[in-house]
Amino acid sequence: MDFYTGKVLRIDLSAGATAVEPLDMDWARLYLGGKGLLFRYLWDEVAPGLDPASPANPLMLVTGPFAGTNVTTASRLVVGCKSPTTGTILDSYVGGSFAPEMKFAGYDIIILTGVAPEPTVVWISDDVVEFRSATPYLGMKTSEVEEALRNDLDGDAKVLSIGPAGESRIPWACLSTDQYHKAGRGGAGALMGMKNVKAVAIRGTGSVPVGDAKAFLDAMYALHHDYILTDTNLWAHEEGTPMLVDVINGGGALPTRNYSSGTFEGADKINSESFQKIRVKKRACYQCAIGCRNFHATKWAGAEVRGEGPEFETIALCGSNCGIDDIDALMKFNELCDELGMDTISSGSVVGLAMDLCEKGYADFGLAFGDSKGYLQAVELMAKREGYGAELALGAKALAAKYGHPELAMQVKNMEVPGYDPRGAFGMALSYATSDRGACHMRSFPVGQEIVEGSMPADTFEGKAEWIVNAEAGGQNFFALKFSGIWCDFWAIDLEQIAMLMKHLWGREFSRDELMQMGERIWNLGRLFNLREGLTIADDALPERMHDQRFAEGAAAGKVIDRAAFAAALQEYYAIRGWDAAGVPSEAKLSELGVDVRLSTASRRTKGE
Amino acid sequence: MPHVMISSKKCTGCHMCELACSAQHENAYRPSVARLFSEVNPTTGAIKGHTCLQTACAKCQEACPEDAIVTKEITVRVKGDYPGKEKHGEAVKGYVLVVDEEKCTNCGECYDVCPTGVIHEHPDREVAYKCDLCGGEPQCIAFCQNPHVLAVDLKVDKMDRELQA
Secondary structure (H helix, E strand, O other), rough: OOOOOOOEEEEEEOOOOOEEOOOOHHHHHHHHHHHHHHHHHHHHHHOOOOOOOOOOOOEEEEOOOOOOOOOOOOOOEEEEEEOOOOOOOEEEEEOOOOOHHHHHHOOOOOEEEEOOOOOEEEEEOOOOEEEOOOHHHHOOOOHHHHHHHHHOOOOOOOEEEEOOOHHOOOOEEEEEEOOEEEEOOOHHHHHHHHOOEEEEEEEEEOOOOOHHHHHHHHHHHHHHHHHHHHHHHHHHHHHOOHHHHHHHHHHOOOOOOOOOOOOOOHHHOOOHHHHOEEEEEOOOOOOOOOOOOEEEEEEEEEEEEEEOOOOHHHHHHOHHHHOOOOOHHHHHHHHHHHHOOOOOOHHHHHHHHHHHHHHHHOOOOOOOOOOOHHHHHHHHHHHHOOOOHHOOOHHHHHHHHHEEEEEHOOOOOOHHHOOOOOOHHHHHHHHHOOOOEEEEOOOOOOOHHHHOOOOOOOOOOOOOHHHHHHHHOOOOOHHHHOOOOOOOOOOOEEEEEEEHHHHHHHHHOOOOOHHHHHHHHHHHHHHHHHHOOOHHHHHHOHHHHHHOOOOOOOOOOOOOOOOOHHHHHHHHHHHHHOOOHHHHHHHHHHHHHHOOOOOOOOOOOOOOO | OOEEEEOOOOOOOOOOOHHHHHHHOOOOHHHHOOEEEEEEEEOOOOEEEEOOOHHOOOOHHHOOOOOOEEEEEEEEEEOOOOOHHHHHEEEEEEEEEEEEEOOOOOOOHHHHOOOOOOOEEEOOOOOOOOOHHHHHHHHHHHOOOOOOOOOOOOOOHHHHHHOOO
């Protein structure tokens, strides 16, 4: 088989044993790769009701079939497990060069189970897997452990590591690779910490066959020339996501001072124009001709601060949401999160909440909106669970509850809300509530129409459920397909281009309907997993303040998410999905989609039967 | 020359050139045997391009005891854009150094003298492999087509210029 390596590497950390087994090609046909294949393996290998902190919770590293080729952006890796943070299924994505290296080493998927008896680095050099002591690397920041492992193992090794935050199992600890690239959300880094693994390092010298490589090169050249390197995608190179600061602020949906406002008076100090002044150069993930990464450098307290980013979400949550308009402090916060290995969305949300609790007199951490010194101290204390940082490390939901004000936690399914306030873009209310892993902007993106393009009215649910399910540009079914490819959000790939690539992969034509159905199949599988884990309609909910608190100013002034309108939109969404009023997929829908599992089925399939 | 150069200032570190190079020469994606590479420090962002300078260097040719590194005339027609295209026009004539696999004994003399580290023993065959400008249509340049980047360039030296005339 071309493109796929056809192999899964299993690493049993408890036993110190490894095994290689064939990739299940029936599943690859149904679920493609990336998100889809991850979900299918998780369905089989996470026993229903499993404690996510249990050694049995697998940490899966899954590639897409096009990783390690000239298909732009398809180098992304998805990591997954039952999330220790949300209790849902988790798929978390990261760019860089780790996934292609996995393919060159000969693996489509790597599955880590058990717990290593001592702190461990897993070192994979093609078909040789070694378990090395991680003792010398404990406590190292992500840049330090990467460099140390390149020095100690192989200069060309690619490293997927945790920082101090992963070691202390912060619920939003990341997996880091190529220093600035993070599988950020949902706590995969915390799970790797629980497994006593500091890093997985890999070097691959093999090949990814694609059939007639010269013909494939010609096709890829044409694809780049005609579709990829055009204005549709090059905004990401020329400006990148910081351009959203002004746009979302203008739409009244920029999280400000723990979501108490949708506009930030200091936005122009942390917008795209301001970041362009400290831009050093553009960088790219492996196998990406677009190159969206903004490498910035500045100074904080006399020392150099650098980072690939921050991206919009970081600017929103760690900037305006904390009342911070000091670009240097924001750069430093971003660098600390990168080095400690923590998701910036959750870090910014939790620190913003802690500031809010202090300002309202409910807690006394000595934090205040806009106070950059306290804010930078908070992030370090949090990562190490020191002082009041131990309380912040509970996460927004538990922290707010502990201080008697659960309504101040901006989270869905215990995942903190990203940088688009639903009061300024109603579609995002439904998008966050129905996302498979909690509040996430990467499961459907109606705000792209509601505010960025302005092609859909922002303050209504009319048409939103249909859009979120079925829209080609940014609906859940399409994104489920796209993130199985795995193509990056920043390539506005369409169904024709996907069909062309799928023809190279499978040697046959794919209709638009068949492709969209594949996405829908994957989305339904994720829903079944979450239902099996006990999630109900009550979990498809929003933070209370979205329903109650009106903004005083900005484009969304006076708007709230009406409870009855939201409930009706949720029911409309379920109905469009072919789910019942409790959000359970019907048998007819699952059959139509060819989903090969059912809720009542005993989950474990014995391989080879 | 002509030879390929990677601008470390412009290069984003995407490695598309290495991928395309390996697909062209190995009939599969295998960047560990690419004929050029971009050395990237992920933390500092520092980048160093490693490419063959062909006749402008020729240390491999000088070192070869078997005369297995051969100077060949070549006409390069680059697919797509590159910084020097306006100057050079559609076709560039010049010389390229290629390995005569019949003569090469894999003695390793050239591996030791190459200043940019781009001539090696092939992992599957006991011969040296190096950049041959893809026989005239270099894929590395064709896959560095972001108009804001164009980091992979084609350079022409004196010896080539004489040939143009």
